Amino acid sequence: xxxxxxxxxxxxxxxxxxxxxxxxxxxxxAKGVNTLAAPVPAPLLNGKRVFISYEIxxxxxxxxxxxxxxxxxxSEFFNQMxxxxxxxxxxxxxxxxxxxxxxxxDAPMPQIRVGISDGKTHVALWGFVEQVDPAVFxxxxxxxxxESVKLLIGDVQALLTPGAAATAVKADGKTRLSDQAQ
Numbered sequence: 155x156x157x158x159x160x161x162x163x164x165x166x167x168x169x170x171x172x173x174x175x176x177x178x179x180x181x182x183x184a185k186g187v188n189t190l191a192a193p194v195p196a197p198l199l200n201g202k203r204v205f206i207s208y209e210i211x212x213x214x215x216x217x218x219x220x221x222x223x224x225x226x227x228x229s230e231f232f233n234q235m236x237x238x239x240x241x242x243x244x245x246x247x248x249x250x251x252x253x254x255x256x257x258x259x260d261a262p263m264p265q266i267r268v269g270i271s272d273g274k275t276h277v278a279l280w281g282f283v284e285q286v287d288p289a290v291f292x293x294x295x296x297x298x299x300x301e302s303v304k305l306l307i308g309d310v311q312a313l314l315t316p317g318a319a320a321t322a323v324k325a326d327g328k329t330r331l332s333d334q335a336q
Contacts, residue, residue, distance in 0.1 A: 194313060195279045197272045201251035204241040205273065206232050212260035219260070221296050227258040227266045230303040238307060240314070247273065254310075264288055264295075266302050268310070282309045 208228035216223050235254070236243055244250050250273035257267045264286035270279045284305045287298035 195272075197251060198270065198279050198314060201273075202242055203244050203249055203251045203273075204235070205244050205247040205250035205253050206235060207247065207253055207255045209255050209257035211258040215258070215260045215264070219292065219295060220299055221292070224258065226299065227303060228256045230300060231256045231266075231268065231306060234303060234307045235310075238311065240311075252279070258286075264299075266299075266306060268306050270310075280313065282306055284309070 206228065208225055211224065211227070213224040216226065220226065222229075231254070232243070235241065241252070247253055253271045253273050253276075255269045255271070257269075259265050259267060265283050266286060267281065267283050269281045271277060272279055284302040286295065286302045289295045289298055
């Protein structure tokens with residue numbers, strides 16, 4: 155038993171060391187959103203009506219690795235966009251100025267992706283990725299999952315609000331801005 159425990163600890167330690175560089179990049183916006191001041195497409199700035207689509211992603215992670223079902227990222231993103239109130243959310247994509255496509259991808263590193271396209275031309279306009287911390291315990295993975303959705307909302311807010319920065323508060327109390335100083 156003692157020998158098995160030592161092997162387990164050794165394997166986990168090696169795994170943690172190998173995973174550290176991969177886990178270090180938590181966000182597509184870790185250095186800030188649109189830091190190179192790329193021009194933001196006019197439809198993004200002028201859009202009023204948004205359709206949020208659910209793109210099927212990795213369904214095998216639910217409910218074993220994460221609580222809920224495969225539509226969890228879509229549901230949380232939809233509810234937080236609704237709470238933000240910047241856009242009128244529509245239930246028919248033909249009524250939308252913009253389409254936000256939400257997808258959860260589990261491998262090789264769990265992430266939630268949001269692609270934004272023009273509702274009329276279907277041209278891709280922008281995108282964001284937030285990694286989900288692959289924590290050991292399910293309750294921590296669940297918290298990280300929800301935190302990643304909040305960061306995605308912060309990314310969108312920072313892009314569309316002139317002079318604003320992504321300030322979503324993370325579970326550890328830090329904001330995206332304080333993360334940059336680390």
